[in-house]
Amino acid sequence: MKHTISVLLQNKPGVLSRVTGLFSGRGFNIESLSVAPTLQEKNVSCLTLVTDGEDAIIEQITKQLHKLIDVIKVTDISEQEYVEREMALVRVKAEPASRAEVLRIVDIFRGRVVDVSPKSFAVEVTGTGDKVKAMIDLLRPIGVQEIIRTGTIAMTRASKKY
Amino acid sequence: MKIRATEAFIKCLEEQNVDTIFGYPGGAIIDLYDDLYDCQTIKHILVRHEQAAVHAADAFARVRGEVGVALVTSGPGATNTVTGIASAYCDSIPIVVFTGQVPTGLIGNDAFQEVDIVGITRPCTKHNYLVKDPKDLVATIREAFHIARTGRPGPVLVDLPKDVMAAKVDFNEPKPVDMRTYKPTYEPHLGQIQKACKAILKAKKPVLYVGGGVIASNASDDLTELAKSLGIPVTMTLMGLGGFPGTDALSMGMLGMHGTYYSNMAVANCDVLIAVGARFDDRVTGKISAFAPRAEIIHIDIDPTSISKNVKVGIPIVADCKHALASMNNWFKREESCNAAAEREKHAPWLEQIKAWKSEHPLGYVEETDVIKPQFVVQKLHELTGGDAIITTEVGQNQMWAAQFYHFNHPRHFMTSGGLGVMGYGFPAAIGAQMAAPDKVVIDIAGDGSIQMNIQELATARHNKLPVKIAILNNSFLGMVRQWQELFYDKKYSSTPLETAPDFVKLAEAYGAVGLRATKPSEVEAVIKEALATDNTVIMDFVISREEGVYPMVPAGKATTEMLLV
Numbered sequence: 001m002k003h004t005i006s007v008l009l010q011n012k013p014g015v016l017s018r019v020t021g022l023f024s025g026r027g028f029n030i031e032s033l034s035v036a037p038t039l040q041e042k043n044v045s046c047l048t049l050v051t052d053g054e055d056a057i058i059e060q061i062t063k064q065l066h067k068l069i070d071v072i073k074v075t076d077i078s079e080q081e082y083v084e085r086e087m088a089l090v091r092v093k094a095e096p097a098s099r100a101e102v103l104r105i106v107d108i109f110r111g112r113v114v115d116v117s118p119k120s121f122a123v124e125v126t127g128t129g130d131k132v133k134a135m136i137d138l139l140r141p142i143g144v145q146e147i148i149r150t151g152t153i154a155m156t157r158a159s160k161k162y
Numbered sequence: 163m164k165i166r167a168t169e170a171f172i173k174c175l176e177e178q179n180v181d182t183i184f185g186y187p188g189g190a191i192i193d194l195y196d197d198l199y200d201c202q203t204i205k206h207i208l209v210r211h212e213q214a215a216v217h218a219a220d221a222f223a224r225v226r227g228e229v230g231v232a233l234v235t236s237g238p239g240a241t242n243t244v245t246g247i248a249s250a251y252c253d254s255i256p257i258v259v260f261t262g263q264v265p266t267g268l269i270g271n272d273a274f275q276e277v278d279i280v281g282i283t284r285p286c287t288k289h290n291y292l293v294k295d296p297k298d299l300v301a302t303i304r305e306a307f308h309i310a311r312t313g314r315p316g317p318v319l320v321d322l323p324k325d326v327m328a329a330k331v332d333f334n335e336p337k338p339v340d341m342r343t344y345k346p347t348y349e350p351h352l353g354q355i356q357k358a359c360k361a362i363l364k365a366k367k368p369v370l371y372v373g374g375g376v377i378a379s380n381a382s383d384d385l386t387e388l389a390k391s392l393g394i395p396v397t398m399t400l401m402g403l404g405g406f407p408g409t410d411a412l413s414m415g416m417l418g419m420h421g422t423y424y425s426n427m428a429v430a431n432c433d434v435l436i437a438v439g440a441r442f443d444d445r446v447t448g449k450i451s452a453f454a455p456r457a458e459i460i461h462i463d464i465d466p467t468s469i470s471k472n473v474k475v476g477i478p479i480v481a482d483c484k485h486a487l488a489s490m491n492n493w494f495k496r497e498e499s500c501n502a503a504a505e506r507e508k509h510a511p512w513l514e515q516i517k518a519w520k521s522e523h524p525l526g527y528v529e530e531t532d533v534i535k536p537q538f539v540v541q542k543l544h545e546l547t548g549g550d551a552i553i554t555t556e557v558g559q560n561q562m563w564a565a566q567f568y569h570f571n572h573p574r575h576f577m578t579s580g581g582l583g584v585m586g587y588g589f590p591a592a593i594g595a596q597m598a599a600p601d602k603v604v605i606d607i608a609g610d611g612s613i614q615m616n617i618q619e620l621a622t623a624r625h626n627k628l629p630v631k632i633a634i635l636n637n638s639f640l641g642m643v644r645q646w647q648e649l650f651y652d653k654k655y656s657s658t659p660l661e662t663a664p665d666f667v668k669l670a671e672a673y674g675a676v677g678l679r680a681t682k683p684s685e686v687e688a689v690i691k692e693a694l695a696t697d698n699t700v701i702m703d704f705v706i707s708r709e710e711g712v713y714p715m716v717p718a719g720k721a722t723t724e725m726l727l728v
Contacts, residue, residue, distance in 0.1 A: 010343060013292070013294075014280065014281070014284070014292075017281070017284065018284060021284050021285050022285075025285045056470065056474075059470065060467065060471060063466045063467040064467050066466070067465070067466070067467055069288070069289040069309060069341075069343060069344050070343060071343060072342065072343050
């Protein structure tokens with residue numbers, strides 16, 4: 001089963017390779033990875049990774065991550081209610097005949113055009129992995145030239161109690 | 163006040179009570195050696211290969227129960243430490259390894275003797291550092307010792323660029339290290355302790371399965387109290403030997419691949435298995451599904467990742483072994499429903515069963531009059547040292563015979579590369595052990611293969627006048643691999659015969675050490691006695707029966723009850 005794990009870590013040299021080395025060394029999967037400083041606290045980064053495995057593997061992954069000296073906190077976000085987002089930049093062929101169709105599809109997915117040329121649009125779309133994939137699938141027949149995707153980022157939902 | 167970084171380094175080691183370090187100089191670390199030359203408080207032992215420095219520091223740490231220290235230069239000096247570091251990591255031994263590094267301005271430029279040792283050792287250290295700024299030096303060294311020593315102990319590497327060590331730094335008085343992201347759990351959860359104790363009270367056939375954690379946390383007394391007060395039989399891993407007295411009636415010796423028949427039978431049939439500071443290694447469990455299949459498993463370990471890693475655990479206790487065992491002992495004393503004498507009584511039939519298994523298949527070997535049996539040599543070593551020597555081993559058959567036949571009664575008396583299995587560990591380890599305990603008899607039980615992997619250390623032993631004894635069980639084979647080839651590869655002895663070997667007696671003499679040889683059983687005792695009476699480094703070359711095997715043996719991947727017996 002897929003799990004989305006959020007790791008708060010101290011922003012020190014080599015810390016990312018400690019995390020990725022742990023995964024490769026122990027044969028754990030990383031499906032996607034996204035990391036940046038949190039800006040909430042100095043020298044702290046948040047790393048979100050999506051992995052796949054049985055419960056026992058996921059338990060090992062979270063424990064092993066926690067064991068790294070530079071790691072502050074590990075949360076298996078997918079154990080709770082959460083929201084997740086991915087983003088993609090897609091360059092799609094946009095010649096006079098297809099320009100309107102591309103814009104319609106992008107509009108349906110609440111994407112935006114971020115670069116325009118006589119023969120192509122670059123569009124930006126955010127959403128769950130499924131949504132991003134759905135838009136790309138619809139654009140494919142028109143002619144997708146390049147796709148750049150981010151890893152997933154995720155946040156637990158706040159309590160709905162007053 | 164600013165002082166030289168090298169001076170600060172030495173002050174940091176002094177404040178950690180370091181009095182001995184093992185190392186080898188080189189260009190990138192030369193500034194530090196300049197200061198060490200004048201240092202009165204710290205003795206530097208010059209090894210003849212950097213790998214040996216780390217193994218010696220490892221054994222020094224084990225004997226003293228403190229942090230061992232190694233010091234080497236950049237590049238090849240650093241890469242030569244990797245095997246030693248990886249071994250200490252597998253065995254959870256607290257050491258700090260300092261490596262020289264090229265000046266910060268050259269890092270990344272493929273400079274002479276530059277290597278990314280922090281990158282290389284990332285997966286085999288508990289933590290590691292590159293000190294890029296002189297102002298971080300002192301705090302980093304303090305943190306390194308703190309991390310190595312606390313929690314589940316382990317090796318820490320600190321990489322020291324040449325310009326950093328040539329700089330001036332502030333030296334502040336030490337205060338306790340407090341790291342936000344690193345707070346090991348020492349105290350057990352009392353609810354879990356109670357659960358575990360209640361499970362033990364229900365048990366009719368309990369077994370204590372004891373690993374190196376008991377030795378690391380100095381919990382032998384607490385363990386012995388628990389075992390003896392309730393009458394629970396004890397089996398130990400290779401790393402746990404000495405954690406419980408090996409000659410005690412409750413000791414079943416080692417378990418696992420080369421464990422005793424009765425240990426493996428007891429584990430397979432127990433109803434409660436109390437794992438203490440052990441990690442369910444594949445050499446212990448054999449086929450996982452057949453390991454303690456009927457048992458409720460209690461697992462005490464300071465490292466949460468050890469728990470339920472290989473075997474699902476019913477009652478996990480994350481804690482220091484000593485704290486957890488003391489807490490359990492207290493619970494049993496306070497609990498009114500627990501009557502220790504009645505517990506012992508209840509376990510009597512179980513102990514009888516174990517005794518029956520033991521008499522069915524005791525640990526033994528076929529004695530012969532004309533060739534020396536290796537087990538006989540180990541038994542004689544035990545007898546003639548009163549079981550009180552510090553024993554180090556190499557890896558392979560020599561290691562297993564030492565583990566089986568030298569019945570360790572005290573913790574911190576058996577040094578072996580348990581997890582990584584490093585041939586070449588034993589001799590440098592013996593040097594480290596002898597430095598840590600000058601008055602003890604220290605013997606490296608070796609094979610003719612593995613002794614050659616760090617034989618150059620004879621110079622180190624001699625130079626420091628260390629009366630270390632080496633007992634080579636010489637079968638002119640890489641014996642353990644040969645045994646596997648005999649059993650599982652149709653006796654195709656591919657690359658295992660070692661017929662071309664040095665004359666170990668002459669070799670000893672070449673270094674100014676003493677060489678002795680025994681080729682008949684009747685000569686063994688005299689050789690050992692002479693070695694023990696010699697105040698010099700001694701090699702004892704025991705020419706043993708060539709194709710002797712280590713038994714019992716559980717073939718890899720089989721259930722531990724499927725043992726091949728003598």
